Amino acid sequence: MKSNWEKVKIVENREYMLGALVEPLCSWYEKNKRSMPWREDASPYHVWLSEIMLQQTRIEAAWAYYERFIGRLPDVKALAEVPEEELLKLWEGLGYYNRARNLQKAARLVMERYDGKLPADYDLLLTLPGIGNYTAGAIASIAYGIPAPAVDGNVLRVAMRYLNCEDDIMKMSVRRKMEQAVMDVIPSRCPGEFNQALMELGEVICIPNGRPLCEKCPLQELCEGHKAGREMELPKKAEKRERRVEKKTLLVFRQGDSVGIRKRPDSGLLAGMWEFPALEGHQTLPQMKQWLAEHNLQEVGVKRLKGGRHIFSHVEWNMKGYEIVLPEGQTQDIVSGLLWCGWQELENKYPIPVAFHIFLHQI
Secondary structure, X not given: OOOHHHHHHHOOOOOOOHHHHHHHHHHHHHHHOOOOHHHHOOOHHHHHHHHHHOOOOOHHHHHHHHHHHHHHOOOHHHHHHOOHHHHHHHHOOOOOOHHHHHHHHHHHHHHHHHOOOOOOOHHHHOOOOOOOHHHHXXXXXXXXXXXXXXXXXXXXXXXXXXXXXXXXXXXXXXXXHHHHHHHHHOOOOOHHHHHHHHHHHHHHOOOOXXXXXXXXXXXXXOOHHHHOOOOOOOOEOOOOOOOEEEEEEEEEEEEOOEEEEEEOOOOOOOOOOEEOOEEEOOOOHHHHHHHHHHOOOOOOEEEEEEEEEEEOOOXXXXXXXXXXXXXXXXXXXXXXXXXXXXXXXXXXXXXXXXHHHHHHOOO
């Protein structure tokens, strides 16, 4: 039996061919597209920044960060020159902080090689740190009007349902085939609108969680998955490996109006960010008091904080926490690298990952 990919190539006049969706999809998008700041001013820098922010982040969550970021770093030059700690502070809350670091690395290369302007070339965009096929396609098509595919999870989901295709979307070979299939049908007159229309359909109609809104879909008469009643079965993807769970006990040291934080290593998870020190495992209150005694720390008080859980792509932190109030003037080296800072510095200067915000908010 031939795969649906082969059918698309061989039976070019069948209704499920990808080319058949171009006109109804673009017409629907023109009438229904949502207003967003990066769409209102689709400069290369704005498109680039928005696409990087929207990786692993919902549009609703990214909006305020985008506007704050643009307000402080309005162009490539400003991004290239901002101190890293300030950059990470602006990014605080978005997670996946290497996205921000790669933005700056790329900005510096753009200043060095292209006089501060992102190149209007798909292949050259791919040479910049943090820019893969999808982001290069989005910048090229939306900002420069260059026909280039921008295939993300939304596009793959729409396509697999539309074609009633069971190929595993976690396979890179499937993504590459879809990129070529989109390239074959992308309209040269409006490549950016077409790519955004596919993404938009996946975000608001052909949704990932729950039943898609087929009754509102401009493609329902063409969609092979809908005809077969398989919307909820598709797309197919290999199951992810189970995340590793790590138990931690966070130590929130306080001394007067100051709080103790330390910088994480320059590589690895949350590299270069600031954190509360932690002990491995879940420590009971008696165990905490014993630990403090063993380290010759005289505390004014120890209070259990509400715990929290934070999920990364490959690991889950299950956290307990204690607020440990120390006498003012106690100067011994409590924890290696501990920095005492006030509330204003915590809010405005030092980037604290979201994983620790549940403890920060309690004190």
